[in-house]
Amino acid sequence: MRTYDSRHRLKHIALAGLVIWGIVLVRLFQVQIISHSSYESQALAQHNRRVPLTGIRGTIYDRNGEILAQDIRTSSVCAYPPQVRDKKATARKLSSILGISYEKLLAKLKQDAGYVSIASKISPEAEAGLRDAKLSGIDLIDDARRIYPLGRAGCHVVGLVNTDGKGTEGIEAELNSSLEGTPGWFILSHDAQGKDVVTAKSLRKQPRTGVNVVLTIDSRYQTIAAASLRRAIAENRAIGGTILMVNPSTGEILAMVSEPSFDPAERRTWKKGALRNRAVTDQYEPGSTFKLITLAAILEEQIADSSSIFYAENGVMDFGKFRIRDTSKHGWLTLTQAFAYSSNIVAAKLGIELGAEMFYKYCRAFNFGATTGIELPGEASGRLRSPSAWSERSLPTMAMGQEISVTCLQLAMAYAAIGNDGVLMRPIIINRIEDSNGRILKEWTPRRARRVLSSSTCRTIRALLATVVAEGTGRNAEVDWCRIGGKTGTAQKFNPKTRSYSLFVGSFVGLVPAENTRIVCLVVLDEPAEEHLGALVAAPAFKEVIETVSKCSRPPLAPDFAKIPFAVENDALLPVPDVRLLGEREAAKHLRSSGFRAHVRGIGTRVFCQYPPPGVLAKAGAKVQLEMAESVRSQEVDETIPDLRGLSLREALRSLSTAAVVPRIKGSGIVVAQHPPAGSRIRPGQVCVLRCAPPGNLYRYSAR
Template sequence: MMERRLLMAGGILCIGLSVVLGRLVLLTTVQNQKLAQIASGQHQKNLTLQARRGAIVDRRGVSLALSVPAESLFVHPKRVTERVTKQAPALATALHLPLTAVQETLRSSEPFLWLKRRATLQEAGQVRALRIPEIESVETERRFYPQGTLAAPVLGFVNVDAHGLAGLEQAYDAELREEPTKVIGEKDGKGRTIFVHEGATPEPLRVRLTLDVGLQNLAEQELGQAVKATGAQGGSVVILDPQTSAVLALAQVPTFNPNTPATVRPESRRNRVISDPYEPGSTLKALLVAAALDTKRARPGEKIFCEYGKYPVGKFVIHDHHPYGWLSFTEVLQHSSNIGMAKMGERLGKETYSTYLRAFGLGRATGIGLPGESVGLLPPPNSWSRINLVTASFGQGLATTPIQLANAYAALANQGALMRPYIVQEVLNADGKVVEAHGPQRLWQAVRSDTAHQVLAMMEKVVAKEGTGWRAQIEGFRVAGKTGTSQKPDPRGGYSSHARIASFVGIVPADRPRLVVLVVIDEPKTAVYGGEVAAPVFKAIAQQALTYLGVMGDSPKWEGPATETPPSVKDGERAAHPLLQPIVANARDSGA
């Protein structure tokens, strides 16, 4: 009997040991990974930090966009006490957040929430000074634009996840952004993050532009002053290298600060230079002249009767601002006669004229490489009536973007060859090796080289004493240019009786072109003509730009007051040029 009891007890004991042993095997082998994950979850917090971004620099390496150290602050709302909740106002002030947003985060039932991502180091330091252990942080980076509003519509901006949303930030998002980083925060017994493991990640690429911060700064300053002085709605400036169509400056008013893009309306963030077509008015006349000369339908010296200022076209009457009689073709351009141009347009014909406009790049995207580019408006010639051809001859009834028109003039300055404008020079890796290069790209010959030379000679007359663009004269330099004054369409139909666009586009020096500068002023109030409003802005920009670039004029002698010292323009001294001083200072302050 005793033996049976001992056997039963032993059997039960063996069964129990077998169960325990089986459970042990199960836990250490089959469920090992699952249990490790549970244990890890009790002591670790896995976070994904969004990607860092590479820098965007100008053609000389000055930083325009870069990533700087930051901290992302987070909280576990379920562990927040009333003591922490009472400090919500101080947290809101330190982080520049609405008080209601902070309170909502602290009172949430979620296990984890970001309090503020990519906070500045100063903001994070102010939070730490509040001594709230429940508010934790992890090191990261944020996008910073050290030049503020400079070239903002070109650069664009990013969202909180470091994804480019506009401009070059969007166009080169893949190149600028590295892969997101996985980090592990070790938690102590109270659930506080005490250590972060971070693996090594490859450096993002860097984008170098053709833009020059000195010229960009100059263009923005002069344009801003002109818009303010004339009470205009806004304006644009384009500066191109005519030999390559490299973009040296793209400026616009209004603009915005990409460090705080949410504080302005979306229309202020739009890159109007590439996305907003406008009717160019008389600045288009140079392209008609080029077409007429290239087809040998006209000669510069031939006479055209301008009808003493009134030219009936069906039920319409075309007017000139002055009752001209007989003018040479050169004088038609010099005095900007609508009637003379209308007659030449009719002689040329709609098919030929339209073909030449397209040859100069109108009606198609330039391919500059920025998002949101418009093709403008160039209706097919089979839809043109006689009045459409006539008005198109002086730049009304069709539309072009500022970059399209500036590039068309660059073709005239480049012996008739149309180039593709470009703004990105190269993409480099962390070692400075070029991984993607861009350069001059010839598209086609818009007009013969001798035609281009003739047009430039005729455009020089526009800037002469008797021309509409005399205010664009620059002492010591030959300037070729064209004024423009166009009516703006009325949303209710037809054209506005008062709203005008004043513009001027110039090539300098005319005999050895280095710059093409387009100035567009939208709805000026003090005056409306391009020769009065835009030509002086061109002069101010081009004169300083030539000095900055070290381009010598025909009269190199310094003409300033005797007490002044001639400005230095040697290559090695350009960094000290006044146009660069605030830019370089900002870059140094940012650690670039």
């Protein structure tokens, strides 16, 4: 019995032993086979540490190869708290070198961790100080820091990166995935004493450099525009502004600056709204600069021509439920004069003449109400409602630049289409993307959006824009080395404090030169405090920019851009100037300066008639026939305007010449109407508008 019990116990012990060994074997199998990789990685983690290696971000260049943004090698600071002998003394020393608070540094050094980050992208001076200090447990790791040579001048176009090296504004954000390099790493091992050791066999993944980007921007133009804009804002006490420069034939953006701006290197100085690129994100009512679209539609549809006459209602016109006013009182004006004097009343009449659908069609053709597709973040589309949403006053007020919102880029591209003979281009700000060896990976080429106007219409418009600068509201933009064409604009802006339209936006858009245009430049000043007219605040800034740009060496648009002559190519068409009532020598001199030759007929001291008539487009170098007559006006001569109705145009002109009255002519043939009427007293510089018609059409013309 006793033997049986012993055997039974032995069996149980053996069975228990087998179970235990089975459990051990299963566990060994789990550890060695199933979970081998997991335990291996845990063991490596205790003996190894992965240290990140920052990839070099691609460089951004301007069109001439000048650096706009670049990564430079720098260092970041890390600590191994177990190896720091005197934490308080080390924190104190780090604080004096890095400018970080002692308490913050001490808290990091007291962390129960093998590794902590102290500071990133430190200055060269701080790096040198740390190397000299030789603090135990403190190490320097290779890093990269982004620099922006243009500073504020290029901030909105180039953009910036955040502390993690990610692009957040401008081109840096738009092409972040292409610019940023791929980060790398290496494995840092610990020896028996716990010290870090890097061996030849240490695992390492090298970082990869990002691609390089070449922009269409010219850093010289960018710097010039930025300086002029800041000066104009300071002089006029404006809250902000924008300057844009475009190559009209390609759509390339040559300069784009906005204020307020920011310094990418001084984040603590940034003001609210400074990161906003106003050239593409802000929408505003353009005012009189938008009259270009109304004028373009009228000329393209042949509703009127440059010599057509319109009555400007002496400065005020009642449209029924609302009134429109001009800044100056005018009576009869040709279309050329109305555009030069920026008549709101004539613009409103032209809009009504066009009709809502036709006006809307041209606004859409010029791409208003839609984004341009430029490669910059945050572009706005502007505001252009469909005609079904318009009120009774919408068409006349939109024709003069109200009730519509545009971006600076949209308006500049519209004027660029005029300089490009009616072809609207898509704006380009990126020229190409290259790898680190200079191999082109992607290239942006000029892209046509559509043809919006005929070449002949654009020639007429450029002539009218030149008249604005030479004789109208744009005189402050005139330069002596080049014939400028442009348009001023002054728009009202709602003031939330007074709940009225008591604030203003002043602007000027110019074509340089008016013919064979190479640059379109737009200047906009937001809320100037004293003078608010675009002619007084924006036109002078435009002139300053163009004058300075003309002195640049190696201009990208033409080898002799700084020496653009006043005269244009022989096959170009120019508007014939008005030389009536001038003396023979003075008239001939004026014609020569405008690119024409004088052919004198008759005997007399003053020109009483000319052919081709004023304002007509003729080839440069063409002869202008001048009919001369004597001026016999004296004390005995009647001081009132004669009755000219029924006379031939030549007879009427001779009578006006004798009375020293300047004629303005509409049509040809027999005089059917005149303003002022016969018997009106002649004032110095008196103008008389003559409406003429062929003999067979007298009733149709007199009925108008």
